[in-house]
Amino acid sequence: MKKMLKLLFVMLFSVTANAQIIVIDPGHGYGASTSDNPDGRTATEIETSLEVGLRTRNLIQNSCTWTVHMTRTTNLNSWISVTQRAQMSNNWNADRLLSIHCNAGGGTGTETFYCTDSDTNTAPDIAFAQKIQADMVTHGSWNNRRCVEDNSFLAYHLGVLKYSSATACLNEIGFVDSADATKLLSSTWRDSFALSYFNSFKSNLNLTCSTTPPPGSFTLTPTPECSGTSTRIRLNWTASTNATGYDIYRNNSLYASNITGIQYTNTAVTAGTSYTYYVKAKNAAGTTNNSNGTLTAVALNCAAPGIFTLTATPECNGTQSRVNLSWTTSANATNYDIYRNSSLYASNISGTQYLNTAVTAGTAYTYYVIAKNANGNTTNSNGTLSVTAVNCTAPGAFSITATPECNSTASRINLTWTASVNATSYDIYRNGNLYASDVAGTQFLNTYITPGTNYTYSMVAKNNIGTTSNSNGTVSATALVCPPGSFTLTASPTCSGTASAINLSWTAAANATSYDIYRNGNLYASDITGTTFLNTYLITAGSTYTYYVKAKNSAGTLTNANGTQSVTATSCTAKISEDDTAQKEPEFIVYPNPANEFITVEFTGSASENFELTLTDMTGKSVFHEKISSDKQSKTINISDFASGVYFLKANIKGKQYFRKIIKK
Missing domain, CATH: 2.60.40.10 (Immunoglobulins)
Structure with missing residues (x-):
């Protein structure tokens, strides 16, 4: 029984030891776009750290049973703070945390950091950091910056290390702003950096994994070409480390499998047709796609050169005049001849551009181009072009x-x-x-x-x-102040209580600062700032009144566009019931009138209900309003601050309205 328990303990320890939790932290990251860079880091660091992290994860997952987590798996929308990265590691209960970065400042080489802040046992961190540094120096062929500077590792309180409970370190692969950058951007070197990290994890954890690594990265090149008059597309690729064979995919479907070399000629193609290709390297540990993605190639027409068009552009190179000749590619052409002024000028041009510098400013030249191959030739389809060389001095004077x-x-x-x-x-x-x-x-x-x-x-x-x-x-x-713009006027009969009134409204006139109102051909009210006016003064029911309005500003005036408006005042007298006629009508008097400072309103007759007093100006705007208790028989109103002019006092008594005209001196 004891032997069985001991065996179970050993098996459990073995499973637990191999079920390691690894957190890979590719530093930094972009925001919503590549121009949104919260840390101000270079694209080289952001993208290299992620790519190396992903390749390290793939090596582990293809060969080991460890659990691998990454703090980010994309470049866009991937920025998080260092404390969040550490918290993610803690939440995953990580055994090891590796934070991947690139250095800056014009130096060269690799260096590794660990943290001692609030950590009573730094020995595991130091051992982990030393292993990462040693393997990166070896596998990355880097200068060992720690040895050069002080032969030690920098115990630095970096946030992602400070707050993580895992055994952790941070490696600066190399410098983005020195010759190191060439290696940082190389796919082959990125594989080496990932393999270095992979080996460090295995050694530091004292674990073994599959000895067969997956195929390494490689690149594909598709080349359309002719074999005589037959068209074909030749596929070449760089060798993938550890690969035992290759599968070719055309138009996203498996097309040829178990190719042992690094070339394949696709002869079953149709001239002018576009094909897409990618290749998978294989071995017992898995597969790897070519690193430059799906590529497109168009099968050539292996007859005579195809049609093409020519562009001739006069331009300057500094103060030197020249004519820039460029043309579209002629299918199947191997080179081109240029003719100037109907004579052969330059032959066997391999590209699709030619700069004619031997020209004289102001002189006209004609050009055409012939595309050639072994099967014939074709002249550019848009014929002979004529251009005049430009004068390349600076712009002339002007006023x-x-x-x-x-x-x-x-x-x-x-x-x-x-x-x-x-x-x-x-x-x-x-x-x-x-x-x-x-x-x-x-x-x-x-x-x-x-x-x-x-x-x-x-x-x-x-x-x-x-x-x-x-x-x-x-x-x-x-800038001028422009005259008012056109507008239209509306005049409508209405009631103000039991008093007849005319309501004027108009659309706003562009640029207007105020408006003048004319009634029956005479100026009635001026400098109105709004677009409405209630005419209550001297309005008699059944009488007809004419109105027009002028918009004003400092540049002039403009009358409303729809001309003089004619309107007949309506009757607004309240009906008197038998009960009303049976009672004595309430009355009120106002004095003094005209007045300078105060007016007094006295009530007579029946005063069994509360009163309401409202004082309005000529525009109908209320300047005083108050409810008067029925037990009061008079009210004094202060008008000293009012502008001189005509005002109207309205008394609302037992549901009926009574009016008096008030003159303020």
């Missing part, structure tokens, strides 16, 4: 004019200028700041302005040689 004007009701400043010789565009400066760039032509309408505001303008003429400022310096212009 500008700034004219304030109105476009209907909109204020604007019209900028015009004389043409600058050799200029290709212009930049406009307003109030000393760049306002509009790369403007073509010789006019610009500046509409984003404030009426009455002064603006200053200057300009720069540009071409690919340089710039020239306008010759008459900074010019000033004050």
Whole structure:
């Protein structure tokens, strides 16, 4: 029985020892886009640390039974704080935490850090860090920065290490801003760095895993070509370390399997058809796709060269004039001949561009191109092109004019200028700041302005040689205040209590600062700031009144667009019931009237209910309102702060309304 228990303990210990939990922390990461970089790190560090971390995870998962977690698996939307990274490690109950970074500052080599803050047992951290450093120096062929500086490891309180409860260290692979960067960006070296970490984990944990590593990374190159008049696509790839064979996928389906070499010729293709390819390297431990992804190739037409088009562009290279000839690729062409002014000018050009520098400014030249191969030749399809070599001096002198004007009701400043010789565009400066760039032509309408505001303008003429400022310096212009815009008036009969009234309303006039109201052809009210007016003064039921309104500002006036409006006042007298006629009508008097400071309102007759007093100005706006208790027979109102003019006092007594005209001196 004891032997059985001992055996079970050994088996349990063995399973537990191999079920290690590894956390790989690729440092930093982007926000929502590659330009969103919270830590200000380089793309080299962000992307290298993730790629090496992913490859390390793959090595572990393909060969070992350990559990591997990563603090991030993508570059975008992957930034988290160092304390969050440490907390993730703690939540996963990690046995080992490796934080991967790249260095900066112009140095070279690798270095490893561990943390002693609030840690009573640093020996495991030191051993882990020493193993990571030693293996990275060996497998990465790096300069050992720790040995160079102080022959030790830096016990530094880095946040991700400080707050993690796992045995942890942080490795700076190499420097992003020195010659190290070439190795950091190499797929082959990234495999080496990952293998270094993998070996360190195994050694530090004293564990063994499968001895067969998966195939290494490799790249694929598809090349369309001809074999005589037959078309084909030749696939070549670099050798994948540890691979025993390769499978070829065409258009996302397995096309050929167990290829033992590093080349395959796909002859079953149709000229002009596009095909996609990728390759998988295989061995007993797994598969690896070619590292440069799915590639596209179009099968060639292995007849005579295909049609193509030519572009001839006159341009400057500094002060030197030249003509830039470029053309689309001619299918099956092996090279091209250039003809200038109908004579062969340059032959056997292998690319699709030619810079003709032997030209004279102002001189016209003609060009055409012939595509060639062993099966014939083809002239560019758009025929002979004619161009004139440009003058490559700086832009010439010019002057500008700034004219304030109105476009209907909109204020604007019209900028015009004389043409600058050799200029290709212009930049406009307003109030000393760049306002509009790369403007073509010789006019610009500046509409984003404030009426009455002064603006200053200057300009720069540009071409690919340089710039020239306008010759008459900074010019000033004050934006005009434009006249009011059109608007329409509505006049409607209404009641103000039992008093007849006319309600005027109008649409807002652009640029208007106020309005004048004319009644029966005479000015009735001026400087109205709103768009409504209640006319209650001297309105007689059944009488007809005419109105029109003028919008005003400092630039002038404009009458409402729909002309004089005619309206007949309606009767607003309340019906009197038998009960009302049976009672004595309440009355009130107002004195003094006219008045300077105070008016007194006295009530007579039946006063069995509360009273309401309202005082309004000529526009119908209430300037005083108060409810008066029925036990009071008078009310004194202070009008000393009111403007001189006519006011109307309305008394609401037992549901009926009574009016008095008040004059304020």
